[in-house]
Amino acid sequence: MGNKYVVVDLETNGNSPKKGDRIIQFAAVVIEDGKIVEEYSSLLNPLQPISPFIEELTGINDEMVESAPLFDEIAEKVQSLLKDAYFVAHNVMFDLSFLSDELEQAGFEGFYGPIIDTVEMARILFPTADSYKLTDLAIQENIEHDRPHQADSDAYVTAELLLIMLNKLEELPLQTIRQLESLSGALKSDLDQLLDQIAIKQQKTNSFMREGLEIYRGLALKLEDTGKAAKKNLQDYIEFNEKDIEDRMRQVLPNYVTRAGQQEMIQDVLKCFNGNIHGLIEAGTGIGKSLAYLLGAAYFAKKEKKQIVVSTFTTQLQEQLTHKDLPILESIIPFPIMSTVLKGRNHYISLDKFEVSLKEQDDNYDIVLTKMQILIWLTETQTGDKDELNLSSGGLKFWHKIKNNGNFSLPFSKEWVPKDFYRRTRNAAQKADIIITNHALMLNNLTADKGLLPNYEYAIIDEGHHFEKNAIKHFGHQFSYVGAKLSFQAIGTYEQKQLLYKLLSNFDEVHDEKNKLNRLLADLLLELDELFRTILRYVKRTANKSSNKASIRIKRDGSIQWNQMEIVAERFIFLLKDCKNALLQSLEAFYGKTDISALPMNQVLAADRIKGILEEWDKYMLTLRQIFLREEENITWLEVDWKSFPHQAVLYAQPHSVSELLLTHLFAKKKSVVFASATLTVNNSFDYYVKALGLAETNHVEKQIPSPFQYDKQVRLIVPDEVPEINNVPLGEYIEAVTGHIVTIAQATSGRMLILFTSNEMLKKTYELIKEKGSLLDYAILAQGITTGSRMRLTRNFQRYDKAILLGTNSFWEGIDIPGEDLTCLIIVRLPFSSPDEPLNEAKNERIKTLGGNPFLENSLPEAVLRFKQGFGRLIRTETDKGFIVILDRRILTTTYGETFLKSIPHVPLIRKKLDDIEFFIKEWI
Incomplete structure (x- = not known):
C-alpha cells in the first residue's frame, strides 16, 4: 500500500486542551510501503505540575519533563512528519484535537488531512474481539506491549496493529471491499479512498478470492466446514x-x-x-x-x-x-x-434480511458500523450466531431487524435456505x-x-x-403494559399503516376498512389503559408503598375490584381478537392476490413484521385468560414501579409446582x-x-x-460477638453495626473483599455509610446497581485494584469466579431468606400449609440454605486459595435452624471473637 501513515500517540496532563491541559509526551511512527520507516518521540514540558493520577498512569513525573523541550520547539518536526500522510491514532479525535490545538498555539496550521481511527477500524475488522482497548487488541494479535500508557510504546503497538489490519483488508474479496466502501461515508475514518485503492489494485491484478470463501447472491461467505463430519467414523469406540x-x-x-x-x-x-x-x-x-x-x-x-x-x-x-x-x-x-x-x-442471522438491509440507505453511525462488522464476520463465521459478535447497543437494535424468525417471506428467501x-x-x-x-x-x-x-x-x-x-x-406467562402498547403502536406507525392501507385497497370499501382499523387500534390503547387502571384499584388495597418497586399478589377474592378487573380483561381480550381477525383477513387477501416479488422490499418486510405482531397478540390473550378467566390456580402477581406506573408494570402467572409437568414431559x-x-x-x-x-x-x-479442597486448612468461618441480632434492633441500627465491622475487617485484609447482601436497599445504605465514614478513602468501593457496569465488568474492575471492596446482591451469590489472592474475605451480611411477602413465596407457603406441611422447613429454609451454599462457594476456587468467611447474622449460632446451614457446607473451623480480636486474628492468619 503506497500511502504514508503517521501513527500518533500522546500522553497529556488531562482531557481538555480548552481548559489548559497540555501534552507531556508526543510519539509518532511513520509507515510507508507497508513498513515502519521512522520513529520519533519526545517528552514535553507542560509548564504545569503533573497530577498524581497521570503520574501513576503514565510513569511520567515533573522531574522527567523539567528539562524537556516545550511543544513549540518540536512543532515544526511534528508538522513535517504529518505532511501528505494519513493521521492515525487509537481514538483519533482525542489525539487530533489536542495536537491541532497545540500546533495552532505554536503558530502552525492544524492537521486537515485524512484520518484513521484504529478503534473504529478494529471494531469493523475484528467483529468478534472481546474488547477494543489497545492492550487487549495487542494480546489478541500477539503484539508485544511492554509499556502501556507511554506514548512511544502505544504508538508503536498501534502502528503494528494498523499494519495487521491493512493486511487483512487486502485479503478480503473484491465484493466485500466494494460493499464496505459504499458504507464507509458515515465513518469517522477516511476509509473510502483506501478501500477504493485496494479494489482497483485487485481488479488490475485479477487477484483470486482466498481459499475457504464463496460469493453467494452478492455476499462473501465462509464455506461450511464438512471435515468434522467426514472424520466422525474414522475410528471406532474404544472401551473406557x-x-x-x-x-x-x-x-x-x-x-x-x-x-x-x-x-x-x-x-x-x-x-x-x-x-x-x-x-x-x-x-x-x-x-x-x-x-x-x-x-x-x-x-x-x-x-x-x-x-x-x-x-x-x-x-x-x-x-x-x-x-x-x-x-x-x-x-x-x-x-x-x-x-x-x-x-x-433468533440467535442466528437471517441472510435474506441482511441482503435487503444492505440495499437500504442508512446514515445512522451504529447501523452502518454494524453492517460493516457483519460483512467481515460472514467471511469468518461457521455458526452465524450473534453471541460471537461484539455489538454496540445500537448494533443490537439493528440485529432485531436481521435476526432469524423463521418467516421466509421475501421473494428470494427460498434461495437462501441452503445457506441458512x-x-x-x-x-x-x-x-x-x-x-x-x-x-x-x-x-x-x-x-x-x-x-x-x-x-x-x-x-x-x-x-x-x-x-x-x-x-x-x-x-408461566407474562404481560407487560409497555410491551403491549408498543406492539399496538407498531401496527399504527406510518410505514405499517401505509402497508395496511395498501392491503386494504384489495377490498371494495377501502374507506370503511381504514376507519374500522384506526378505530380498533385507538380503542385497544384506551382499553389497555383502562385494564391497568382497574388493576391499580385492586392492588392499592394491599400495596405497601414504602419503596418504589413492589410485587403484589393478585388472586380471585370475590371483591368488587376483582370483578371489575375480570370484566375489563374479558372486554380487552374480545377487542384484541377482533382487531387480530381484521388484520389477518387483510394479510390473507394480500398474500392471496398480490405478486409479492413485484412489491417494494419495505412492504414485504412490513407484512412480515405484522405477522410477528399477531403471534405476540395470541400470547397476550392466553396470558390474560390464565390470570383473570381461568379456574385453575396459578400464582399471579403484579410487579410495579410506583414512580412510573403503568409504564413498568408487568403481570405474571406461574404454576405453584412443576413436578407433575416435568414428570409427564421429561x-x-x-x-x-x-x-x-x-x-x-x-x-x-x-x-x-x-x-x-x-x-x-x-x-x-x-x-x-x-x-x-482442604476447607479445614484453607478457610476460617468467623461470627463476630458484638453484632446485634438482626430481628431485635431497628434496621438502621443493624446497618450501622454491620458497616463498623466491614470497615474494621477491610482494613485488616487490605480490601480484597466481597460482601453479599439480600436486599438492594440494605446494600445502598451500607455503601453510603461506608463512604460517609471516610475511613477507606484509598479503597476502590464497587457496588452493584450503584457503580456502573455489568456483573462481569464489576468483577473485572474488582480484580484490577489492590485494595478493592465489592458489594453485591442476588446475582453475586453465584456464578462469579475470583480465584487467588484477589479475594481473601467473603462477608455474608444476613442469611439469604427470601421475603415471606414475595408473591411466589407467599403462595408456595400457603399451599404447603393447606396440605398440612411446615412452610418454613419445606420451603423457606431449604431455599435459604441452597443460596448460602452458593455464596460460600465464591471464596475458594483453587487448591491454593485461602481466606475468611465472616457471617454477620448471629442467627446462624443462636437458632436451632442455624445448624442446618453449618451442616450443609464443608466442615471449617468456626471462630467466635470480639471485633478487636478478629482484626488481630485475621492479620496473624493471613
Whole structure:
C-alpha cells in the first residue's frame, strides 16, 4: 500500500486542551510501503505540575519533563512528519484535537488531512474481539506491549496493529471491499479512498478470492466446514479405561493433578445412562464436573450410538463449554466425537434480511458500523450466531431487524435456505453425538409440537439447581403494559399503516376498512389503559408503598375490584381478537392476490413484521385468560414501579409446582436425565430438589461427591460477638453495626473483599455509610446497581485494584469466579431468606400449609440454605486459595435452624471473637 501513515500517540496532563491541559509526551511512527520507516518521540514540558493520577498512569513525573523541550520547539518536526500522510491514532479525535490545538498555539496550521481511527477500524475488522482497548487488541494479535500508557510504546503497538489490519483488508474479496466502501461515508475514518485503492489494485491484478470463501447472491461467505463430519467414523469406540484417560489428561492439561472425584463422577454418569435411570449428582467445587460429565457422555454416546443433550443455565455457560471444555475433551478421548451448540432461532442471522438491509440507505453511525462488522464476520463465521459478535447497543437494535424468525417471506428467501445458519445448526444437531443447549430451549422443546432438538433419550442438566425455577418461568406467562402498547403502536406507525392501507385497497370499501382499523387500534390503547387502571384499584388495597418497586399478589377474592378487573380483561381480550381477525383477513387477501416479488422490499418486510405482531397478540390473550378467566390456580402477581406506573408494570402467572409437568414431559419420556450442580442438597439430603423436580415417584440415583479442597486448612468461618441480632434492633441500627465491622475487617485484609447482601436497599445504605465514614478513602468501593457496569465488568474492575471492596446482591451469590489472592474475605451480611411477602413465596407457603406441611422447613429454609451454599462457594476456587468467611447474622449460632446451614457446607473451623480480636486474628492468619 503506497500511502504514508503517521501513527500518533500522546500522553497529556488531562482531557481538555480548552481548559489548559497540555501534552507531556508526543510519539509518532511513520509507515510507508507497508513498513515502519521512522520513529520519533519526545517528552514535553507542560509548564504545569503533573497530577498524581497521570503520574501513576503514565510513569511520567515533573522531574522527567523539567528539562524537556516545550511543544513549540518540536512543532515544526511534528508538522513535517504529518505532511501528505494519513493521521492515525487509537481514538483519533482525542489525539487530533489536542495536537491541532497545540500546533495552532505554536503558530502552525492544524492537521486537515485524512484520518484513521484504529478503534473504529478494529471494531469493523475484528467483529468478534472481546474488547477494543489497545492492550487487549495487542494480546489478541500477539503484539508485544511492554509499556502501556507511554506514548512511544502505544504508538508503536498501534502502528503494528494498523499494519495487521491493512493486511487483512487486502485479503478480503473484491465484493466485500466494494460493499464496505459504499458504507464507509458515515465513518469517522477516511476509509473510502483506501478501500477504493485496494479494489482497483485487485481488479488490475485479477487477484483470486482466498481459499475457504464463496460469493453467494452478492455476499462473501465462509464455506461450511464438512471435515468434522467426514472424520466422525474414522475410528471406532474404544472401551473406557480410567488409567488411559488419566494418562491422556496428564499430557493435555498443564498442572494436572489426579482428582478421585472427577473419575467417580465419570463412572456415575455412565452408570445412570447404562442403567436407564435418572440421577442427581452434587459435585463439590474443584472436581472438574464439566469435563467429567462430558467424558461420561462421550463414551456412552459413541458406544451406544445415542445422542446426549447437555443443557446449561445460560448461553454464556454454553460458550464456556464450547470454547474451553469441548476442545479439551476432543484432545483427551481416543476417538473422534461430533458436538454442536444449539440455541434459539433468533440467535442466528437471517441472510435474506441482511441482503435487503444492505440495499437500504442508512446514515445512522451504529447501523452502518454494524453492517460493516457483519460483512467481515460472514467471511469468518461457521455458526452465524450473534453471541460471537461484539455489538454496540445500537448494533443490537439493528440485529432485531436481521435476526432469524423463521418467516421466509421475501421473494428470494427460498434461495437462501441452503445457506441458512439456523438450518445448518439443526442439521448438525441431527448428526451430533453431543448437543449443547440451554435450559430455556430444552424446556421449550418439551412442549413444542415440533421441537428444535432431535428426538433424544439421554440428557445432562448442568447447573441443575436452576432447572426448577426455569421450568416454572417456562410454564408461566407474562404481560407487560409497555410491551403491549408498543406492539399496538407498531401496527399504527406510518410505514405499517401505509402497508395496511395498501392491503386494504384489495377490498371494495377501502374507506370503511381504514376507519374500522384506526378505530380498533385507538380503542385497544384506551382499553389497555383502562385494564391497568382497574388493576391499580385492586392492588392499592394491599400495596405497601414504602419503596418504589413492589410485587403484589393478585388472586380471585370475590371483591368488587376483582370483578371489575375480570370484566375489563374479558372486554380487552374480545377487542384484541377482533382487531387480530381484521388484520389477518387483510394479510390473507394480500398474500392471496398480490405478486409479492413485484412489491417494494419495505412492504414485504412490513407484512412480515405484522405477522410477528399477531403471534405476540395470541400470547397476550392466553396470558390474560390464565390470570383473570381461568379456574385453575396459578400464582399471579403484579410487579410495579410506583414512580412510573403503568409504564413498568408487568403481570405474571406461574404454576405453584412443576413436578407433575416435568414428570409427564421429561422424566416419563426420557430414559436417563442426570442433574449436576455444586448445590443440590440441604443438610446432606436431596429431598427438597427430588420433590420440586417431580423425581420422588421415579427410580433415581442420588450421589454427593465432596470437593477435593482442604476447607479445614484453607478457610476460617468467623461470627463476630458484638453484632446485634438482626430481628431485635431497628434496621438502621443493624446497618450501622454491620458497616463498623466491614470497615474494621477491610482494613485488616487490605480490601480484597466481597460482601453479599439480600436486599438492594440494605446494600445502598451500607455503601453510603461506608463512604460517609471516610475511613477507606484509598479503597476502590464497587457496588452493584450503584457503580456502573455489568456483573462481569464489576468483577473485572474488582480484580484490577489492590485494595478493592465489592458489594453485591442476588446475582453475586453465584456464578462469579475470583480465584487467588484477589479475594481473601467473603462477608455474608444476613442469611439469604427470601421475603415471606414475595408473591411466589407467599403462595408456595400457603399451599404447603393447606396440605398440612411446615412452610418454613419445606420451603423457606431449604431455599435459604441452597443460596448460602452458593455464596460460600465464591471464596475458594483453587487448591491454593485461602481466606475468611465472616457471617454477620448471629442467627446462624443462636437458632436451632442455624445448624442446618453449618451442616450443609464443608466442615471449617468456626471462630467466635470480639471485633478487636478478629482484626488481630485475621492479620496473624493471613
